[in-house]
Amino acid sequence: MQRYRVEILKVLPSDNLAGEMARVARVSVKGYSDDRPIDGRLVQSRLNNPITGEPPICAVARDLPSGDVIGWAAVRASEAGEKARLWGPVVLPSAEECGIGSALINSVTAKAGVGLVTTDVPRDRATAHRFFEKYGWIESGGSTIFVHDLASTTPRANQEIVRGESVSPDVLISVIECAATRKGRKSNLEAAKFPLRWRSDHRYESNSVFIRPNCGCLALGLYQSAQGESEILIAELWCDCRRCEDLLVDAVLTAGQRQGAERARAVTVNTSDLFLRHKFRLAGLTVQYEVS
Numbered sequence: 001m002q003r004y005r006v007e008i009l010k011v012l013p014s015d016n017l018a019g020e021m022a023r024v025a026r027v028s029v030k031g032y033s034d035d036r037p038i039d040g041r042l043v044q045s046r047l048n049n050p051i052t053g054e055p056p057i058c059a060v061a062r063d064l065p066s067g068d069v070i071g072w073a074a075v076r077a078s079e080a081g082e083k084a085r086l087w088g089p090v091v092l093p094s095a096e097e098c099g100i101g102s103a104l105i106n107s108v109t110a111k112a113g114v115g116l117v118t119t120d121v122p123r124d125r126a127t128a129h130r131f132f133e134k135y136g137w138i139e140s141g142g143s144t145i146f147v148h149d150l151a152s153t154t155p156r157a158n159q160e161i162v163r164g165e166s167v168s169p170d171v172l173i174s175v176i177e178c179a180a181t182r183k184g185r186k187s188n189l190e191a192a193k194f195p196l197r198w199r200s201d202h203r204y205e206s207n208s209v210f211i212r213p214n215c216g217c218l219a220l221g222l223y224q225s226a227q228g229e230s231e232i233l234i235a236e237l238w239c240d241c242r243r244c245e246d247l248l249v250d251a252v253l254t255a256g257q258r259q260g261a262e263r264a265r266a267v268t269v270n271t272s273d274l275f276l277r278h279k280f281r282l283a284g285l286t287v288q289y290e291v292s
Helices: 015-029 040-047 100-112 126-134 169-182 193-199 242-259 272-277
Strands: 004-009 057-063 069-076 084-091 116-118 138-149 209-212 217-226 229-238 263-268 281-291
Touching: 004 100, 015 040, 015 069, 015 084, 040 069, 057 100, 069 100, 084 100, 138 272, 169 209, 169 217, 209 242, 217 242, 229 242, 242 263, 242 272, 263 272
Parallel strands: 084 116, 229 263
Antiparallel strands: 004 057, 057 069, 069 084, 116 281, 138 263, 138 281, 209 217, 217 229
């Protein structure tokens, strides 16, 4: 007899529900290469689409008869020219092999009705890879996860890098647009969406942006803490010269240490030499899957 029920929501999860979803996610990533601090605000941030304003589609599995959340999957609404993004399915280890993951992914894909791409799936999650391949998802790319222990970082003062709060909003937007355009974004109009995306993330504040104003390069460092764990994520790094890269990474590491973060993390496609230079260790590899 089925001992769970799946409910479908097309709304951003409430604070309480997001907290339960975060609890499941924390347990499911523990010990894997994507292990990181997760709380309810982070879940809400990642599922929100600030550009379109369209709410996510969430499938939540609840235990019977307790009603506790034991798994979930969600689809964040797509933007023009992009596929919608699938988060999960995430299932408590104690509830695996019960068909919950299949029920969740079938529920959200049926409701989404569009092409989907997964978030990064770590290669050390063998069961996740078998799951997506079983359902006909195709590998479409991948990234590398780097981690740096901030206890070993020596803070460095640097006058060439300034924080976003130190410049006027107009100057900050100008630098963001310049850096995004140089990084290969199609236009300043497209580049201007990025501050809007960042501001929807609860980790973002103007101080999260690190810029070198004279050359229009920037980094985005997002601090996150949950359940006694903390990190700073190098979420963006837009520059095209080695010196700027080094200055920006040093600035983010120093800021993370001063904020009390235990580690820095970066997920990247093609800048491995940069992070190895800064004593990051290779934590794992990821794969993305997509389906039409």
